[in-house]
Amino acid sequence: MEQGNKRPDNMKRITTAALANAFIDEQVKALREQIGDKKVLLALSGGVDSSVVAALLIKAVGNQLTCVHVNHGLLRKGEPEQVIEVFRNQLGANLVYVDAVDRFLDALAGVSEPEQKRKIIGKIFIDVFAEEARKLDGISFLGQGTIYPDILESHGVKAHHNVGGLPEDMRDFELVEPVKLLYKDEVRVVGKALGLPDSMVYRQPFPGPGLGVRCVGAITRDRLEALREADAIVREEIGKLPVTPWQYFCAIPDIVSTGIKYENGKGVRYMGWAVVIRAVNTVDAVTATVPEIPFSVLCTMRDRIVKIPGVNRVLWDISEKPVATIEWE
């Protein structure tokens, strides 16, 4: 592991506002030293990691930061709109919105191997950034919301796209990764201390490759749309619980099973997808347990999800990590 990517053994876990403020002061100083009067381009997905990085960078270097939100077509329902609203309209950030949906989905067509999918998404992501950077004058740094589990797990388990060097033609850019040694729970404490709204700080984590690793196997646009709709339903219904799980979402395997629909009073057999509901609790995503979800809530979700075109079955994933990982891919 690279020297700067190893969390020092004596680094205290950030659990309080005081520890978070100390971390922020230290990072703001370090960022100012690293960046000087140069410009930074930040991948802003809208998740807690990149939002916290954006807030840290705004605090450190203000409008020397340009945020780029890439819509890769694998985002959750309503998410690109929300990123624009919060960052451009409310926080006044310098935000460039890039619609790259066709580019990503065309490149992913027919690709079923999970790591290959991650690599394609990661590569196009970098390409898009390179293109955006070239359109902007004098960018020297690339900000990233890499966190510590990304670094740990990129050594063997999954190729997280936000870890790893830049391609040769982007050697001019230096990486700025102020939260790369933090665990997820620490990033939230820091976000809160930075004054970010709760809706952002406590937002559930969402993988960089997004719905891409939940639309299991080769992604098709119709199955991806069904997944996006199901995901919105699950977020809405489980989100109403008094205590929400750490992460809750859907996966949609690349299988069909027999269903029946009634046309003019006559039952017709047809093949449809199965949506899998997944909810987990964890502190650091290294292990995870499955919370109880009231059966009535599961039924409400089922009744809504089976109305999505192409879906005829709803499953509840009770697997813990280990043996299962949190994501299906």
Ligand code: XMP
């Ligand atoms: P797993 O599936 O490895 O997930 O148990 C652990 C946590 O990491 C997230 N995850 C990812 N995040 N890029 C990311 O940025 C990825 O490729 C990726 N894969 C999984 C997952 O959502 C969970 O929170």
